[in-house]
Amino acid sequence: MPPYDPSTFPPFAVTVDLVVLTVRRHALCALVVRRGETPFQGRWALPGGFVRADEDLGAAAARELVEETGLCAQDPAAPAVGNGAHLEQLATYGDPARDPRMRVVSVAHLALAPDLPAPRAGGDANSARWAPVEDLLPEGGYAPDGEHRAPLAFDHAKILADGVERARSKIEYSSLATAFCPPAFTVGELRRVYEAVWGVVLDPRNFHRKVTGTPGFLVPTGGTTTRQGGRPAQLFRSGTATVLNPPMLRPEV
């Protein structure tokens, strides 16, 4: 190991990239923005940007999240406010060749948000949209005929895949699925989140018994709603129990 010499470190650029997931129309969707410059001009990419000189990594991710979506990163300690979103660090990507212009290390973050009206397409950001992750990440890679290449720039397909996998596994044993729901939601709405994220169909009755039988997981608000049709359903908010034990079992695929 060479002696520690702060004056001779190789310089890196450090960025944050965001995997922002939501559930729209029964599908897991990710926020993507169209690139206006080379490389990958015109291609879709994950939102992100440089970390500022005196900014923590999480603060940079929260700032980008506000700039791109208007969402506030939700402090886990604070009670649920209007448009708060779950934000956590995902992983760091630093292949020397991942950006052709220079050495960039990107600290990817994962954000989970309830269904939003529409991405902020205007302003200085390029056009943005919610895209089903199924369209961005075709199963088993891409056909070798070159017709459908990965639509995402840089290594963002890998980052997105890692983020989706993190979300899929984390809702098994935590109350994180409620981050996809509005502040008050029904058991059926929460079940449809699981179904969309996992791509499965769950038994409504067993699901109901499981989530309502876990102490501290769901707290009834007292209200009801018929926004899903059918019999009025109780409204709940996320409880204090942040870990789900025993976990929700993901059915075999």
Added chain:
Amino acid sequence: MPPYDPSTFPPFAVTVDLVVLTVRRHALCALVVRRGETPFQGRWALPGGFVRADEDLGAAAARELVEETGLCAQDPAAPAVGNGAHLEQLATYGDPARDPRMRVVSVAHLALAPDLPAPRAGGDANSARWAPVEDLLPEGGYAPDGEHRAPLAFDHAKILADGVERARSKIEYSSLATAFCPPAFTVGELRRVYEAVWGVVLDPRNFHRKVTGTPGFLVPTGGTTTRQGGRPAQLFRSGTATVLNPPMLRPEV
């Protein structure tokens, strides 16, 4: 969002820090090295170093692991060779104040190794040792009397705590605990790994039934050993099943 201008990015130093864990004498231990320079001169720290200009993050972590321990990072695809260790990315730490000299972003990695003879104390590295994580991370923080401060430099106590928590939770649902074992091991040895990592006592009979009843988890080598005393025990090696479903349940603490 400012326009993308590669020529004006703030410069960062990027390092890798290693949380190297092993099980020694029924205790979960971490590798620490004594710092020879300021800041934190004389204090213990996690091993680590700068990422080189054309080096991937995982490669830098593997290089540091070899330099500090002689362990080879185990490619998950390759069959188990002599002294391979599990290596995975843990998390990235980039608080602007975490290093008083300059802006350093550290990509921490987690390595799990079988019990080794001794750390390589000689060479250009400072003195190194295996320390029980219990000594490095006293429960519930440190007494406010200032007598026992965190013995680790920088934010390494936080990094170590995150690594230990990752290891503790990951052995629940994966075959990762075998990374703490030699290539061939007994069921009892594997159980003692769980007991050391979790700090609990497990029922030997239920544990045996659980791990031998999970298809693909353990593969008998045919040999036996009496190195633990008592009746000769079958030797196993890690099987192809990398995920444990249903998971091993960590008893309440």
Added chain:
DNA sequence: ATAATAGTGTCTGTTAGACACTATGCT
């Protein structure tokens, strides 16, 4: 013999999964 560990068998309480059935709204 005694002690140590390895390994198998049995019982019980809990739970996941399957599914019948009732409740309550809307069109």
Added chain:
DNA sequence: AGCATAGTGTCTAACAGACACTATTAT
């Protein structure tokens, strides 16, 4: 009425946890 969704009850197979018991070595 018919249909949608909400919510409860029941049955069964699987499994975790507790623990009795046997097997095989070393001292």
